Amino acid sequence: MIPAAFDYHSPRSLDEALSLLKQHAGDAKILAGGQSLIPAMRFRLAMPAILIDINRLNDLRYVEERGDHLAIGAMTREHALEDSSVVRRSYPLLHDTAVVIADPLVRNQATVGGNIAHADPANDHPATMLAYNATAVAKGPKGERTIPIDDFFTGLFENAMADDEILIEIRIPKPAANSGGAYTKLERKVGDYAISAAAVQLRLDGDKVAEARIGLTNVSAVPMRAKAAEAELVGKSISDAVVEAAGKAAAAECDPSPDLRGGVDYKRDITRVMVKRSIQRAVARAKGGK
Protein backbone atom coordinates (compact mmCIF):
# COMPACT_ATOMS: atom_id res chain seq x y z
CA MET A 1 0.00 0.00 0.00
CA ILE A 2 1.18 3.48 -0.81
CA PRO A 3 1.18 6.39 1.63
CA ALA A 4 -0.69 9.62 0.91
CA ALA A 5 1.42 12.33 -0.72
CA PHE A 6 3.53 14.59 1.50
CA ASP A 7 6.28 17.18 1.28
CA TYR A 8 9.70 15.95 2.30
CA HIS A 9 12.55 17.78 3.99
CA SER A 10 15.90 16.38 4.93
CA PRO A 11 17.60 18.92 7.20
CA ARG A 12 21.38 18.74 7.69
CA SER A 13 21.45 20.18 11.20
CA LEU A 14 19.31 20.12 14.33
CA ASP A 15 18.77 23.88 14.08
CA GLU A 16 17.48 23.51 10.54
CA ALA A 17 15.19 20.68 11.65
CA LEU A 18 13.86 22.77 14.52
CA SER A 19 13.14 25.78 12.34
CA LEU A 20 11.33 23.58 9.77
CA LEU A 21 9.31 22.04 12.57
CA LYS A 22 8.42 25.45 13.97
CA GLN A 23 7.41 26.71 10.55
CA HIS A 24 5.14 23.68 9.96
CA ALA A 25 4.10 22.87 13.55
CA GLY A 26 0.91 20.83 13.54
CA ASP A 27 1.29 19.67 9.90
CA ALA A 28 4.73 18.09 10.10
CA LYS A 29 5.94 14.82 11.55
CA ILE A 30 9.48 13.81 12.35
CA LEU A 31 10.71 10.77 10.42
CA ALA A 32 13.26 8.79 12.44
CA GLY A 33 13.74 5.07 11.69
CA GLY A 34 10.31 5.04 10.09
CA GLN A 35 9.59 1.54 11.40
CA SER A 36 6.40 2.66 13.15
CA LEU A 37 5.55 5.73 11.10
CA ILE A 38 5.91 4.30 7.58
CA PRO A 39 3.72 1.22 8.29
CA ALA A 40 1.11 3.62 9.76
CA MET A 41 1.37 5.83 6.65
CA ARG A 42 0.99 2.82 4.37
CA PHE A 43 -2.29 2.00 6.09
CA ARG A 44 -3.15 5.71 5.98
CA LEU A 45 -3.56 5.68 9.73
CA ALA A 46 -1.11 8.59 9.56
CA MET A 47 -1.23 11.13 6.72
CA PRO A 48 1.20 13.89 7.65
CA ALA A 49 1.35 16.73 5.11
CA ILE A 50 5.07 17.18 5.73
CA LEU A 51 7.83 14.82 6.80
CA ILE A 52 11.02 16.11 8.37
CA ASP A 53 13.56 13.32 8.00
CA ILE A 54 16.19 13.56 10.75
CA ASN A 55 18.28 10.62 9.56
CA ARG A 56 21.09 12.93 8.42
CA LEU A 57 21.56 14.27 11.95
CA ASN A 58 24.51 12.01 12.76
CA ASP A 59 25.29 14.13 15.83
CA LEU A 60 22.28 12.50 17.47
CA ARG A 61 23.85 9.03 17.35
CA TYR A 62 25.86 8.13 20.47
CA VAL A 63 25.74 5.85 23.51
CA GLU A 64 28.18 6.89 26.22
CA GLU A 65 28.51 7.48 29.93
CA ARG A 66 28.67 11.16 30.83
CA GLY A 67 28.94 12.12 34.48
CA ASP A 68 26.21 10.40 36.45
CA HIS A 69 24.29 8.97 33.50
CA LEU A 70 24.31 7.03 30.26
CA ALA A 71 23.49 9.41 27.39
CA ILE A 72 21.76 7.92 24.34
CA GLY A 73 21.33 10.13 21.28
CA ALA A 74 17.76 9.96 19.98
CA MET A 75 18.87 8.75 16.52
CA THR A 76 20.85 5.81 17.90
CA ARG A 77 19.72 2.68 16.06
CA GLU A 78 18.53 -0.24 18.16
CA HIS A 79 21.28 -2.32 16.60
CA ALA A 80 23.92 0.02 18.10
CA LEU A 81 22.56 -0.67 21.61
CA GLU A 82 22.93 -4.41 21.08
CA ASP A 83 26.55 -3.89 20.08
CA SER A 84 27.49 -1.34 22.74
CA SER A 85 30.01 -2.68 25.26
CA VAL A 86 29.01 -0.20 27.98
CA VAL A 87 25.37 -1.29 27.63
CA ARG A 88 26.36 -4.94 27.76
CA ARG A 89 28.56 -4.39 30.81
CA SER A 90 26.58 -1.96 32.97
CA TYR A 91 22.98 -1.79 31.71
CA PRO A 92 21.75 -5.39 31.46
CA LEU A 93 18.09 -4.33 31.54
CA LEU A 94 18.67 -2.15 28.49
CA HIS A 95 20.61 -4.88 26.71
CA ASP A 96 17.88 -7.45 27.46
CA THR A 97 15.37 -5.04 25.92
CA ALA A 98 17.34 -4.08 22.83
CA VAL A 99 17.73 -7.67 21.65
CA VAL A 100 14.01 -8.50 21.80
CA ILE A 101 12.73 -5.44 19.94
CA ALA A 102 11.27 -6.46 16.57
CA ASP A 103 13.79 -8.32 14.37
CA PRO A 104 17.37 -7.61 13.24
CA LEU A 105 16.27 -5.89 10.00
CA VAL A 106 13.90 -3.54 11.81
CA ARG A 107 16.56 -2.92 14.48
CA ASN A 108 19.01 -1.76 11.81
CA GLN A 109 16.66 1.17 11.14
CA ALA A 110 14.56 1.75 14.26
CA THR A 111 15.83 4.37 16.68
CA VAL A 112 15.74 4.60 20.45
CA GLY A 113 14.26 8.10 20.27
CA GLY A 114 11.51 6.98 17.89
CA ASN A 115 10.66 4.01 20.06
CA ILE A 116 10.10 6.31 23.05
CA ALA A 117 8.60 9.33 21.23
CA HIS A 118 6.01 7.06 19.61
CA ALA A 119 4.58 6.42 23.13
CA ASP A 120 3.20 3.07 22.05
CA PRO A 121 2.51 0.87 25.10
CA ALA A 122 3.38 -2.11 22.87
CA ASN A 123 6.93 -0.81 22.38
CA ASP A 124 9.55 -2.22 24.70
CA HIS A 125 11.64 0.84 25.58
CA PRO A 126 8.96 2.76 27.48
CA ALA A 127 8.73 0.12 30.24
CA THR A 128 12.50 -0.11 30.43
CA MET A 129 12.96 3.64 30.67
CA LEU A 130 10.25 3.83 33.35
CA ALA A 131 12.11 1.17 35.35
CA TYR A 132 15.40 3.05 34.94
CA ASN A 133 13.82 6.38 35.95
CA ALA A 134 15.27 7.86 32.77
CA THR A 135 15.04 11.47 31.62
CA ALA A 136 14.04 12.63 28.14
CA VAL A 137 15.75 15.70 26.72
CA ALA A 138 13.63 17.71 24.26
CA LYS A 139 14.74 20.68 22.21
CA GLY A 140 12.43 23.35 20.78
CA PRO A 141 12.55 27.00 19.73
CA LYS A 142 12.96 28.02 23.37
CA GLY A 143 15.90 25.72 23.92
CA GLU A 144 16.40 22.44 25.74
CA ARG A 145 14.39 21.02 28.60
CA THR A 146 14.40 17.76 30.49
CA ILE A 147 11.26 15.70 31.07
CA PRO A 148 11.25 12.99 33.77
CA ILE A 149 10.11 9.74 32.18
CA ASP A 150 7.27 9.47 34.73
CA ASP A 151 5.76 12.59 33.08
CA PHE A 152 6.62 11.72 29.48
CA PHE A 153 3.85 9.32 28.41
CA THR A 154 0.58 11.23 28.48
CA GLY A 155 -1.72 9.02 26.40
CA LEU A 156 -1.88 6.37 23.71
CA PHE A 157 0.71 7.56 21.14
CA GLU A 158 0.92 10.85 23.06
CA ASN A 159 3.88 12.33 24.85
CA ALA A 160 4.65 15.47 26.83
CA MET A 161 6.57 17.21 24.04
CA ALA A 162 5.14 20.19 22.18
CA ASP A 163 4.54 20.09 18.40
CA ASP A 164 7.70 22.11 17.78
CA GLU A 165 10.02 20.02 19.96
CA ILE A 166 12.35 17.18 19.00
CA LEU A 167 13.48 14.45 21.37
CA ILE A 168 17.26 14.64 21.26
CA GLU A 169 18.54 12.45 24.09
CA ILE A 170 17.59 9.88 26.72
CA ARG A 171 19.51 9.81 30.00
CA ILE A 172 19.66 6.73 32.19
CA PRO A 173 21.04 7.26 35.72
CA LYS A 174 24.17 5.16 36.33
CA PRO A 175 23.05 2.24 38.48
CA ALA A 176 24.39 2.40 42.05
CA ALA A 177 26.36 -0.48 43.59
CA ASN A 178 24.31 -3.61 44.31
CA SER A 179 21.82 -2.77 41.57
CA GLY A 180 20.44 -5.16 39.00
CA GLY A 181 17.84 -5.13 36.28
CA ALA A 182 16.20 -7.46 33.77
CA TYR A 183 13.61 -7.47 31.01
CA THR A 184 11.44 -10.51 30.35
CA LYS A 185 9.10 -10.61 27.36
CA LEU A 186 6.68 -13.21 26.07
CA GLU A 187 5.96 -12.96 22.35
CA ARG A 188 3.99 -15.22 20.02
CA LYS A 189 6.92 -15.42 17.62
CA VAL A 190 10.29 -13.76 17.23
CA GLY A 191 9.87 -10.17 16.12
CA ASP A 192 6.38 -9.65 17.48
CA TYR A 193 5.23 -7.14 20.04
CA ALA A 194 4.90 -8.46 23.59
CA ILE A 195 1.88 -10.36 24.89
CA SER A 196 3.21 -8.90 28.11
CA ALA A 197 6.68 -7.94 29.31
CA ALA A 198 8.20 -6.61 32.51
CA ALA A 199 11.19 -4.36 33.12
CA VAL A 200 12.61 -4.42 36.64
CA GLN A 201 15.44 -2.31 38.07
CA LEU A 202 16.24 -2.66 41.75
CA ARG A 203 18.93 -2.05 44.36
CA LEU A 204 19.69 -4.33 47.29
CA ASP A 205 20.87 -3.27 50.72
CA GLY A 206 22.20 -6.47 52.21
CA ASP A 207 19.30 -8.87 51.98
CA LYS A 208 16.64 -6.22 51.57
CA VAL A 209 15.33 -4.42 48.51
CA ALA A 210 16.24 -0.76 49.00
CA GLU A 211 14.70 0.54 45.76
CA ALA A 212 12.66 -1.00 42.95
CA ARG A 213 10.99 0.30 39.82
CA ILE A 214 8.92 -1.86 37.48
CA GLY A 215 7.61 -0.99 34.01
CA LEU A 216 5.09 -3.07 32.04
CA THR A 217 4.73 -3.47 28.26
CA ASN A 218 1.49 -3.84 26.28
CA VAL A 219 -0.89 -4.32 29.19
CA SER A 220 -2.29 -0.76 29.41
CA ALA A 221 -3.29 2.06 27.08
CA VAL A 222 -0.37 4.19 28.28
CA PRO A 223 3.05 2.77 29.19
CA MET A 224 2.81 2.14 32.94
CA ARG A 225 4.74 1.57 36.12
CA ALA A 226 3.61 -1.25 38.38
CA LYS A 227 3.66 0.78 41.57
CA ALA A 228 1.73 -1.70 43.72
CA ALA A 229 4.23 -4.39 42.71
CA GLU A 230 7.13 -2.07 43.57
CA ALA A 231 5.59 -1.47 47.00
CA GLU A 232 5.50 -5.24 47.61
CA LEU A 233 9.28 -5.35 47.19
CA VAL A 234 10.71 -2.26 48.84
CA GLY A 235 11.98 -2.82 52.37
CA LYS A 236 11.52 -6.61 52.16
CA SER A 237 13.99 -9.47 52.03
CA ILE A 238 13.60 -11.39 48.81
CA SER A 239 11.74 -14.67 49.25
CA ASP A 240 9.49 -16.71 46.98
CA ALA A 241 6.46 -15.30 48.80
CA VAL A 242 7.58 -11.68 48.29
CA VAL A 243 8.27 -12.23 44.60
CA GLU A 244 4.89 -13.92 44.15
CA ALA A 245 3.14 -11.05 45.94
CA ALA A 246 4.79 -8.53 43.62
CA GLY A 247 3.78 -10.57 40.57
CA LYS A 248 0.18 -10.76 41.78
CA ALA A 249 0.08 -7.02 42.49
CA ALA A 250 1.25 -6.28 38.93
CA ALA A 251 -1.36 -8.67 37.51
CA ALA A 252 -4.06 -6.81 39.44
CA GLU A 253 -2.96 -3.26 38.61
CA CYS A 254 -2.34 -3.70 34.87
CA ASP A 255 -5.19 -3.09 32.44
CA PRO A 256 -4.77 -5.24 29.31
CA SER A 257 -7.16 -5.33 26.37
CA PRO A 258 -8.24 -8.61 24.81
CA ASP A 259 -6.89 -9.09 21.26
CA LEU A 260 -5.23 -11.68 19.02
CA ARG A 261 -2.48 -12.04 21.62
CA GLY A 262 -4.91 -13.26 24.27
CA GLY A 263 -7.72 -12.46 26.68
CA VAL A 264 -7.55 -10.30 29.77
CA ASP A 265 -7.13 -13.09 32.35
CA TYR A 266 -4.39 -14.71 30.32
CA LYS A 267 -2.50 -11.44 29.91
CA ARG A 268 -2.77 -10.68 33.61
CA ASP A 269 -1.38 -14.07 34.50
CA ILE A 270 1.45 -13.74 31.99
CA THR A 271 2.22 -10.33 33.53
CA ARG A 272 2.51 -11.99 36.94
CA VAL A 273 5.00 -14.48 35.53
CA MET A 274 7.02 -11.86 33.58
CA VAL A 275 7.32 -9.67 36.69
CA LYS A 276 8.44 -12.60 38.83
CA ARG A 277 11.06 -13.74 36.34
CA SER A 278 12.42 -10.22 35.91
CA ILE A 279 12.68 -9.74 39.69
CA GLN A 280 14.51 -13.03 40.10
CA ARG A 281 17.03 -12.19 37.37
CA ALA A 282 17.42 -8.61 38.60
CA VAL A 283 18.20 -9.86 42.11
CA ALA A 284 20.70 -12.40 40.78
CA ARG A 285 22.40 -9.64 38.80
CA ALA A 286 22.42 -7.27 41.78
CA LYS A 287 24.33 -10.00 43.61
CA GLY A 288 26.90 -10.13 40.81
CA GLY A 289 25.41 -12.89 38.66
CA LYS A 290 24.68 -12.78 34.96
Next chain:
Amino acid sequence: MSEHEVTLTINGEKVTRSVEARTLLVHFIREDLSLTGTHIGCDTTSCGACTVLICGKPIKSCTMFAVQADGAEIETIESLAAGGELHPLQEGFWEKHGLQCGYCTPGMIMSAKGFLAENPNPTEDEIRHGISGNLCRCTGYNKIVEAIQYAAEKLQAADAGGE
Protein backbone atom coordinates in the same frame (compact mmCIF):
# COMPACT_ATOMS: atom_id res chain seq x y z
CA MET B 1 3.15 16.53 -4.16
CA SER B 2 6.89 16.79 -3.99
CA GLU B 3 9.34 15.41 -6.53
CA HIS B 4 12.98 14.96 -5.63
CA GLU B 5 16.08 14.13 -7.56
CA VAL B 6 17.82 11.11 -6.09
CA THR B 7 21.32 9.91 -6.92
CA LEU B 8 22.46 6.61 -5.51
CA THR B 9 24.72 3.70 -6.29
CA ILE B 10 22.98 0.40 -6.85
CA ASN B 11 24.96 -2.78 -7.45
CA GLY B 12 27.97 -0.62 -8.28
CA GLU B 13 26.15 1.55 -10.81
CA LYS B 14 25.36 5.19 -10.20
CA VAL B 15 21.79 6.20 -11.08
CA THR B 16 19.91 9.50 -10.90
CA ARG B 17 16.12 9.63 -11.03
CA SER B 18 13.33 11.94 -10.08
CA VAL B 19 10.98 10.37 -7.52
CA GLU B 20 7.85 11.34 -5.70
CA ALA B 21 8.55 11.63 -1.95
CA ARG B 22 6.07 8.87 -1.08
CA THR B 23 7.69 6.29 -3.37
CA LEU B 24 8.85 3.36 -1.27
CA LEU B 25 12.39 2.20 -1.93
CA VAL B 26 11.19 -1.28 -2.92
CA HIS B 27 8.90 0.17 -5.61
CA PHE B 28 11.73 2.38 -6.86
CA ILE B 29 14.03 -0.65 -7.12
CA ARG B 30 11.47 -2.88 -8.83
CA GLU B 31 9.59 -0.42 -11.01
CA ASP B 32 11.93 2.46 -11.77
CA LEU B 33 15.11 0.40 -11.97
CA SER B 34 13.49 -2.87 -13.17
CA LEU B 35 15.41 -4.92 -10.60
CA THR B 36 12.65 -7.38 -9.77
CA GLY B 37 14.75 -9.82 -7.74
CA THR B 38 13.77 -7.86 -4.62
CA HIS B 39 10.31 -9.12 -3.64
CA ILE B 40 7.28 -7.75 -1.81
CA GLY B 41 5.56 -10.24 0.47
CA CYS B 42 3.48 -8.15 2.85
CA ASP B 43 2.10 -4.73 3.73
CA THR B 44 3.16 -4.78 7.36
CA THR B 45 6.99 -4.77 7.44
CA SER B 46 6.83 -8.39 8.59
CA CYS B 47 8.23 -10.72 5.94
CA GLY B 48 11.69 -9.53 4.86
CA ALA B 49 11.19 -10.55 1.19
CA CYS B 50 12.20 -6.97 0.32
CA THR B 51 15.55 -7.05 2.16
CA VAL B 52 18.40 -5.14 0.53
CA LEU B 53 21.73 -3.90 1.86
CA ILE B 54 22.10 -0.17 2.43
CA CYS B 55 25.72 0.73 3.08
CA GLY B 56 26.23 -2.93 4.03
CA LYS B 57 23.31 -3.20 6.47
CA PRO B 58 20.28 -5.34 5.67
CA ILE B 59 17.00 -3.43 5.92
CA LYS B 60 13.42 -3.84 4.72
CA SER B 61 13.18 -1.72 1.56
CA CYS B 62 9.38 -1.52 1.85
CA THR B 63 9.80 0.57 4.99
CA MET B 64 12.01 3.33 3.69
CA PHE B 65 11.30 6.04 1.13
CA ALA B 66 13.42 6.16 -2.01
CA VAL B 67 14.31 9.82 -1.32
CA GLN B 68 15.93 8.72 1.91
CA ALA B 69 18.40 6.63 -0.07
CA ASP B 70 19.89 9.70 -1.78
CA GLY B 71 23.67 9.23 -1.68
CA ALA B 72 23.44 5.64 -0.42
CA GLU B 73 25.05 2.47 -1.70
CA ILE B 74 22.51 -0.26 -2.25
CA GLU B 75 23.07 -3.93 -2.99
CA THR B 76 20.29 -6.17 -4.22
CA ILE B 77 20.24 -9.89 -5.05
CA GLU B 78 21.16 -9.03 -8.67
CA SER B 79 24.67 -8.02 -7.54
CA LEU B 80 25.63 -11.44 -6.26
CA ALA B 81 26.42 -13.63 -9.25
CA ALA B 82 29.31 -11.51 -10.46
CA GLY B 83 30.41 -12.57 -13.94
CA GLY B 84 27.71 -15.25 -13.99
CA GLU B 85 29.32 -17.25 -11.21
CA LEU B 86 27.17 -18.08 -8.20
CA HIS B 87 28.06 -16.36 -4.92
CA PRO B 88 28.80 -18.88 -2.12
CA LEU B 89 25.41 -18.02 -0.58
CA GLN B 90 23.62 -18.81 -3.82
CA GLU B 91 25.66 -21.97 -4.18
CA GLY B 92 24.76 -22.91 -0.59
CA PHE B 93 21.03 -22.52 -1.26
CA TRP B 94 21.47 -24.66 -4.38
CA GLU B 95 23.57 -27.39 -2.74
CA LYS B 96 21.57 -27.61 0.51
CA HIS B 97 18.11 -27.13 -1.02
CA GLY B 98 17.61 -23.89 0.89
CA LEU B 99 14.55 -22.97 -1.15
CA GLN B 100 11.32 -24.39 -2.43
CA CYS B 101 9.13 -21.73 -4.05
CA GLY B 102 11.99 -19.24 -3.82
CA TYR B 103 9.89 -16.24 -2.91
CA CYS B 104 11.74 -15.49 0.34
CA THR B 105 15.16 -16.41 -1.06
CA PRO B 106 16.46 -13.01 -2.25
CA GLY B 107 15.63 -11.50 1.14
CA MET B 108 17.12 -14.44 3.03
CA ILE B 109 20.34 -14.21 1.04
CA MET B 110 20.69 -10.44 1.48
CA SER B 111 20.05 -10.75 5.24
CA ALA B 112 22.64 -13.50 5.45
CA LYS B 113 25.15 -11.46 3.44
CA GLY B 114 24.66 -8.58 5.87
CA PHE B 115 25.18 -10.52 9.05
CA LEU B 116 28.01 -12.70 7.70
CA ALA B 117 29.94 -9.50 7.01
CA GLU B 118 29.71 -8.69 10.73
CA ASN B 119 29.98 -12.24 12.02
CA PRO B 120 31.74 -14.50 9.48
CA ASN B 121 31.69 -17.56 11.72
CA PRO B 122 28.21 -17.69 13.26
CA THR B 123 26.82 -20.47 15.42
CA GLU B 124 23.60 -22.14 14.32
CA ASP B 125 21.78 -20.10 16.94
CA GLU B 126 23.26 -16.85 15.63
CA ILE B 127 22.17 -17.77 12.10
CA ARG B 128 18.63 -18.42 13.31
CA HIS B 129 18.57 -15.06 15.06
CA GLY B 130 20.15 -13.39 12.03
CA ILE B 131 17.33 -14.49 9.70
CA SER B 132 14.55 -13.94 12.24
CA GLY B 133 13.28 -10.93 10.27
CA ASN B 134 12.75 -13.10 7.18
CA LEU B 135 9.76 -15.39 6.86
CA CYS B 136 9.73 -18.57 4.79
CA ARG B 137 6.45 -20.39 4.24
CA CYS B 138 7.96 -23.47 2.62
CA THR B 139 11.20 -24.84 3.96
CA GLY B 140 10.85 -24.96 7.73
CA TYR B 141 14.16 -23.04 7.85
CA ASN B 142 16.49 -25.99 8.55
CA LYS B 143 17.75 -26.13 4.98
CA ILE B 144 18.19 -22.37 4.93
CA VAL B 145 20.36 -22.57 8.03
CA GLU B 146 22.44 -25.32 6.39
CA ALA B 147 22.77 -23.23 3.24
CA ILE B 148 24.10 -20.28 5.23
CA GLN B 149 26.49 -22.54 7.15
CA TYR B 150 27.78 -23.86 3.84
CA ALA B 151 28.32 -20.31 2.58
CA ALA B 152 30.01 -19.17 5.80
CA GLU B 153 32.50 -22.04 5.56
CA LYS B 154 33.18 -21.40 1.90
CA LEU B 155 33.63 -17.65 2.39
CA GLN B 156 36.01 -18.24 5.29
CA ALA B 157 38.03 -20.74 3.30
CA ALA B 158 38.25 -18.23 0.44
CA ASP B 159 39.38 -15.53 2.88
CA ALA B 160 42.04 -17.78 4.37
CA GLY B 161 43.22 -18.76 0.89
CA GLY B 162 43.45 -15.14 -0.20
CA GLU B 163 45.84 -14.08 2.55
